[in-house]
Every structure is written in structure tokens, then in C-alpha cells.
Amino acid sequence: MKARMTIIIVVAVMIFCFSVVAGPHVINPFALDETSKEILFYIRVPRSIVAVLMGMALGASGAVLQGMLRNPLADPYILGISSGAALAAAVGILGGFSFLGTFTVPALSFAGAIITGSIVGIMAWKKGGLWPERLLLAGVGLSFLFSALLMLLMSLSSDDGLRKAMLWIFGDLSMSDWSKIPYGCFFVATGILVATMRAKALNALILGDEFAHSLGFAPHRERVLLFVSVALMTAASVSLGGMIGFIGLLVPHIVRFFLGSDSRLLIPAAALSGGALLCIADLISRTVMPPMELPAGVITAIIGAPYFLYLLRGKNVLSR
């Protein structure tokens, strides 16, 4: 397992380095001219870092949520947090707000995500704890409500804002710059750290609250910690660049094929794999048809889903 984890780390780092120099304009890192330097440090590096952060957050929070909700179909967007973020971002884009400059839309969507996460948490709270079924249902319910409001808002909007809002919702990394990276780093790293530190408790919780209790964990306290870590990661990820499908749902499953289900390995490995996948997807999205960019979320699903189905063939995962 250690060898496989090492492979994942090495491959992820290689992909990151490659994505920085490759693209419509190939950069030779050993012979940098002024233009290349500009592109490298002001466009490519921040953009790849944002892609990695978003992908890491999605992979890790998917791994945590599937366990915490005991549902292999759970993904970070199921909690409604992303719908709240999208609604808030759309309000910002369509309303043309710019009170924080380029930071307005990320700030709005982060606020939307945190507020939605809090509502979900409050609605899932009963008898002194968070209950998995309630989290799932409250999340799905709010998700539908916010999606409906978002569609209503978009149907009433003009064409110009509409396209920008659509791009953002599909996942848009073209606006990435250094300004978003510190806060993104902070929340994603905090989330992954908290989740990895509580990975033993998560393993036990997956099998049941009473089982976790028998191993010395307080189920409700652990679930609150895990929920907060997932909410922070998801909020940070969505506010950095919108919604990216596939990673949160299927990357944890792919990693389980290779490393097993132990959350202590799964969470960091799913984070690295998610980051690497989004990095490749973003590289493809900006390279195939320049200067046009394809939505990165579409690419993750187009390359990820067939690979997942290929792996699924020979396995009896998800069997009961």
C-alpha cells in the first residue's frame, strides 16, 4: 500500500509540473524568455494550483461523505452546499456586483456555501447530533430549492450575464489568479487535515454508530467535525471555480480499487488523485481548441467515466 501511495504522489506531482509548462503555448522551463515567464507565473501556475486545490477538495470530501453518509452515491454536491454557492454566485454575476473587485463572485459563493451548509447542519440536527439520513435529505431538499431559484433567476436574465453565469456553474478556471490561492489553500488544507486526523473514527462510523462507540469514538461529535471539514472544502472548491462533476463521486471509488477503503489512506489519496485529474482536465480544456476553452467539468467526466467503467468490469465493488 505504501508503494502504491508513493506512486500516486509521484504521478500527481508530475502531472502538476506538466500542466504548468504544456498548453497552447509550450514553455521550456530551462530557457525562459519574458513572455514565457509572464505566462508561467501569472497564468499557468496560479491556474494549475487552483485546479489542484479544487480537485483535492472534491476528492477528499467525496471520500469523507460517502463514508459518513454510508452511501456510495454521495458526492460533495449532494449536501446542497454547491447549489447555495451557485445561486449566490449567479446573483453576483447577473446583478453585476463588484464591491470586492474580481473577488466578489468567489466571496459571494463562499458565503452562499457556508450559509447553506449551516442550514443543512441545523436541519439535520436532532436529539443532540447530526444524523446521516437527515443530512442527506436536508441537502437534497435544499439543493432542489436553490436550483429552482437559480433557474428562475437565469430565465429572467439578459443574454450577456447569462453566458458568464453558465460558464461559472459549469466550472470556469480561466479567471484563476494568485488572489484566490491563499484562502483556498487555507480552507482546503484545513479540511483535508481535519478529515485525515479523524480518519480512524470515520472508518468505524462507516460500520455504524454503535460500532464506532464500541471502539471509543463519540459518533455525533465525530460527525460534526467531519461535516464541518467537508463543508469548508466544498465551499472553498466551488467558490474557486464553480462546479466540477465526477471527481467527488467517482474518484474515491477509483482510489478504493487501488488502495482499499481505509480512510487514513483513502482521504489523502483521493485528494491527490482529484487534484491531478482536474489538472489534466483543465490542461485539455484549454489546449484542444484554443483560444476557446471547454468546461473542465465536462472533460473530467469524459475521461474519468469510461476509465471508471473499465475498472468496474472486473470488480465486485458495491456488492452486498
Added chain:
Amino acid sequence: MSFLDSPAILETEGISFSYGKESAFIENLSFTIGQGEFIGLLGANGSGKSTLLKLGSGILKPQSGEIMLWGKPFRSYKDRDRAKLISFLPQALDFSIPFTVRELVGMGIYPYDIPPLIGIDDALDMVGLGHLGDSHISDLSGGERRRAFIAMTLLQGAGLLLLDEPLANLDIKYQIELVRLLRRLRDERNISVVMALHDINVALRFEKVMVIKGGRILGIGSPAAVLTRPVIMEAFDVLVDIKNAGERDAYISFEENY
């Protein structure tokens, strides 16, 4: 109920418990579990078997009365320290995430910071699952799953196993195998085992049984002394007939329409 020849591991002193606000489900209940005891907790559905085991494992807390663990109040233990002493097997575990047997057994060391005294492979061999370490738990049979859990408790090092209906949905052969395995581990490691049951014929094979109904104890002691016709009729609300076919081999037949 304190004529024990072995030190008490778990003692309840007049505990009462109720779910919600209705009248107490368990009222003023006292009993003692000694080291090395092998106890069958017998009762009909809804008699309070699970509730009692959950009180004993600390999942539920009594509204009044005291539970003592190794002579000290239950409350005085940290969760992690309690987990080194008691292991509780719920009636059902969730297998929606595909853990392997080895991953499950390895969870037994979570309460500890030091490496376990026995390894995962030793524990698997002790319960006869040495060949299934890399299988997914969801692919195991019911009996194998319970044995995997028992292997985990060996790493956990718990001296008291509280098992909620571990024999449910097992064929009689596997029921006997599981009881024999637990008894062997008890003999080798001097642990105490309490398991909820609802099959009276299985209870007859235990050294000690405790029969409960409506949260009250109808009797504690050897099966011969406790599993009498009136006690069973009261516990299960059926007409029964006890047939003795030798000194310890009794079997019980039931008749409908009590």
C-alpha cells in the same frame, strides 16, 4: 446476586432507564457479570435484551442507578479507555463501503497508541479466517462476518464481549460453531461473554442464563435451574413442554394458542 467466585467485571446497581418520556422501561435492575462468565441473555422480542446490552456498553446511559466497570463507576472512564475493556457487537453493521476483513480486524487497535499484542493474521487464524483476510466483508457469510468481528475484539483486547443476537440468521451448525469459538476464547483468555439470544434450545447449552421480560429479570443461574416451564411460559407467552433426554440435553417444544 453476588455469590461469585470470580471478580466482578460489570455490576449494575439499581439502574433505571426509559426511552423518551413514558414510564421506565428498565426499573431498579441489579446484576453482576464476573470474569470468565459465559452468559446467555434470553428473552422475547422487545423484552429489553438489546437495551440491557447497550446500557452495559455505555451506548445508553441509565437515568438512575450506577454501573460499575472493574469496580469503578462507568462515568469515570474515558471513551477510549472503556473501549479497551468492553466490545459491543450491534445486531447489524453497515457494509455500503467495501472494507476488507483485514481492514475491519485492524480497527481493533484504534483505542491504542502502541502496536497490538497479537497481529491481524494471528487473530484471523484464531477465528479460522486466515484464508479470507483480503476478501470484502460484504462477500462473507453471516457466520464469517461475526467471526471477523470477534477477531477484531481480540486486537481490541476487550475483556468483556457484549454481543447482540450474534446467532441470528445462522444455521444451527454455524450457531454451534460460533458458540464453541467464543467459549474456546473465553477458556484461553479468561474473557467474559454475554450474548442476547431468543432460541431457548441454544440457551440450554450455556453455563449461565439470564431471562428477562419487560426490562425485568425473571431468573439468573444455570439453565437447569432457570429455564423451567413457568419461567419460559412467562418470558415468551407460549405453552411449552420441556423434554429431558439425558442429564443436560433437554429440548423444548412449543405449542401455539397459549
